Amino acid sequence: MNIPEIMVNLKCLFCSSPIEKSKDLKLISGDFFQCSKCGEYNDYTSLLDVAKEEAREIAKSSAKDLLKKEFKRLFKGN
Numbered sequence: 804m805n806i807p808e809i810m811v812n813l814k815c816l817f818c819s820s821p822i823e824k825s826k827d828l829k830l831i832s833g834d835f836f837q838c839s840k841c842g843e844y845n846d847y848t849s850l851l852d853v854a855k856e857e858a859r860e861i862a863k864s865s866a867k868d869l870l871k872k873e874f875k876r877l878f879k880g881n
């Protein structure tokens with residue numbers, strides 16, 4: 804069973820616009836990152852927590868989908 808790689812974008816906690824972080828910008832937990840849209844400062848640790856939570860939800864639902872497909876395939880032959 805192939806589980807697709809999950810990509811979750813970091814989103815501004817204030818305006819939900821995706822945060823584009825340049826690759827050479829290194830953020831560590833505890834850092835603050837300014838949103839280019841609304842100018843608010845996001846706590847990087849919280850951003851990561853939100854992204855992790857989102858990834859977990861996506862993983863859960865795509866695993867369910869895969870299982871459903873697998874079951875359908877198995878029972879089709881009967």
Ligand SMILES: [Zn+2]
Pocket residue numbers: 815816817818819820838839840841842843
């Ligand atoms: Zn924002």
